Amino acid sequence: MAFFQAQEISISFGGLKALDRVSFTVNKGEIFSIIGPNGAGKTTIFNCINRFYDLDEGVFLLDGKSLSSAKTHQIADMGIARTFQNIELFKNMTVLDNLILGRHRKRRSNILTEMFFFKPVQRQEINSREKAEEIIDFLDLEAHRDQLVVNLPYGVQKTVELGRALAMEPTLLLLDEPTSGLNMEESEDLAFWLDDMKEELGITVLMVEHNMRFVKQTTDRVLAIDFGQTIIEGETNEVLNHPDVMRAYLGEENVCNA
Amino acid sequence: MEFFNELTQTILNGVAIGCIYGMVALGFVLIYKSTEVINFAQGELLMLGAFISYSLITQLHLSYWTALVVTILAMGIVGAILERVVLRSLVGEPTYAIVIVTIGISYFIRSIVSMIPGWGTDTYGFRTPFTDKFLRWGDVVISYEYLSIVVLALVLIAAVFVFFGYSRMGTAMRATSQNQLAAVYMGISVTRVFSLTWTIAAALGGIGGILLAPITFVHMNMGFIGLKAVPAAVLGGFTSPPGAIVGGLIIGITESLAGVYLEEGWKDIAAWIILIAVLIIRPQGLFGIQEKKKV
Incomplete structure (x- = not known):
């Protein structure tokens, strides 16, 4: 049941290929994470969904409808809400x-x-x-x-931003590094809320996250990318334990030593 | 008693003019808050509003009240057109360039007014329902004309504040001035917000025009009042709408007092002296928020 899909999306900035034919599928009602080292292109995916950048190639489909012709402010009308890495509140x-x-x-x-x-x-x-x-x-x-x-x-501001996104009654919620800057307790609260949102509100969540513990705890499926390219998409445990993913995160030598 | 009478009269005149400064200043502030542009055509919008109301009353023989409403609507449309035709095509240009363009708009409006038959460079006046009527309160005599300005201005200003404070669109406009990016994510159309901002600012200018006309008469140089409204806006902090009104009142009253009790000449610089004095004591203006960077 594909609810949200990225099909072969590519975008370049100058000579840099920020995203190179990346595809993934988010099912209705699941929590889906995008992971990858800094600069892998994770936030760029969000900015493309929000129509801040035009894709060079490929398309996003929400419930089968393309986002390509929407204006930036119309994305909210389509039921997509978002939070930011650096908090954008009033x-x-x-x-x-x-x-x-x-x-x-x-x-x-x-x-x-x-x-x-x-x-x-x-x-x-x-x-x-x-x-x-x-x-x-x-x-x-x-x-x-x-x-x-x-x-x-800071932690409360992050919660307010999540609340504001929920007030939009989104069908798809984009969370950009929701645990960054949060302490242990706040991260636990967030995991709990995410679970409630999924079970009670039926919101589909797409998030970018660095905290692997948190990803493991909350996420159904994961897409791992590096240098704008897909490493693997799959079940959380399968992706987190994949040798290429460990290599991208830890570096070649560390994997060999581990 | 004579002195008290004169003082009351002078202060009331100051309050009336101050309300108009405040309205023009409010126009400056609204546009600045949402687009970071200082609109130097604000005074000319007032002048255009005065001419439109003059034509409606003396040539089309509309009642003062009808003329007031039609002028507000007409000026709103002028503001929306200016935004659509001129300002929207400049989005993304450096702010100073856009500010210069507003100076261009002000000259454009002056030229248009001078070319329209029946307007031109002459001075006109019109009667209002308040002309030549006075309220006597003991020895104090208050002209209805000035009183009407104060009351109307305050009612309209209150309406603007209610709109911004409570309506959905007003809230969206406040939000946009605080964080444009987040506003877009809420589904707020920033283009629409800009267009509405210019509509409201121009309408405020127009109201200022129709209110000021009975006092100063209608002529092409009315727009220079805009230059007095700038210190009013700065005095209030330039980003604070209530500050603009208070700044306008302070400058209106000071100017009026200086005109009566001081030597000739002080009247015109009174506004600037007050401004400098306030800025020395409170650099962020009376209602301004000092942006403190957290390090």
């Missing part, structure tokens, strides 16, 4: 406002209907706030609800 707004902004694509209104605060606009507003409160509950953000994001610790 820093001078409260946690609640950030979550409500996640609802933007779910609401339809124009200046006139808002000016008179028509029934549908009221309903959307109430609905948005309810959804935001649900997420605050789910991610344990109650204590920070009305605080400005800029004043929050």
